[in-house]
Amino acid sequence: MVLAGGLVLVVGAVGVLIGAGAFGGGERGGGAAPSGAAQRASTPAVPTPPTSAPPSPTASDLPLASSPPSATDVVAFGRPQRYDDGVEVTVSAPVAFTPSAAAAGHTAGNKAVTLQVTVRNGDGERLELAVVQVRARDGEGREASRVFDAEPDLGTGLSGTLLPGRTAVAAYAFDVPPTTDALLDVEVQVGFERPALFWSGTVE
Numbered sequence: 001m002v003l004a005g006g007l008v009l010v011v012g013a014v015g016v017l018i019g020a021g022a023f024g025g026g027e028r029g030g031g032a033a034p035s036g037a038a039q040r041a042s043t044p045a046v047p048t049p050p051t052s053a054p055p056s057p058t059a060s061d062l063p064l065a066s067s068p069p070s071a072t073d074v075v076a077f078g079r080p081q082r083y084d085d086g087v088e089v090t091v092s093a094p095v096a097f098t099p100s101a102a103a104a105g106h107t108a109g110n111k112a113v114t115l116q117v118t119v120r121n122g123d124g125e126r127l128e129l130a131v132v133q134v135r136a137r138d139g140e141g142r143e144a145s146r147v148f149d150a151e152p153d154l155g156t157g158l159s160g161t162l163l164p165g166r167t168a169v170a171a172y173a174f175d176v177p178p179t180t181d182a183l184l185d186v187e188v189q190v191g192f193e194r195p196a197l198f199w200s201g202t203v204e
Helices: 002-020 025-029 036-042
Strands: 074-076 087-091 111-121 132-138 167-176 183-190 197-202
Touching: 087 183, 111 132, 111 183, 132 167
Parallel strands: 074 197
Antiparallel strands: 087 111, 111 167, 132 183, 183 197
């Protein structure tokens, strides 16, 4: 009986020591704080947001290219008009004149007028002047026929080849039917790919 009681006392003492942390149980009682490395390992990494590339320019953001004169643009005589390729055209104000007896295209009773067409080649390529077309209409929309005369020098008009940077001038004459409206519209087209240009004003 004495032996059994002693064993009970020994087991009880060991239990007391374990409960007090005598055998390295300090970790159970809210022991030392975790190390700095452990704290860093437990902190979640914050992802870096991806760098977005600048948006690609759309067609509306691009600069607009220059446009050639519109077929609806009408300017006064003496004002130049310029195509986007650098070709420039000017029509002088029409002036009435008296055709000679040798003139062709004039009808008695009509008013003959003459004007000058100036073409400047601002393009880098040669310009064929044979493709320049000149027409005229009176204020009522009637086509005015060409007048050819030796005096003044009213021949076939612009011809030949115009070098880059050079200017060519030629006189044209038209036979305007009698009308109460002294208005005259002149149309010039340089080649077949460029739009027609228009001038308008009264006949002097």
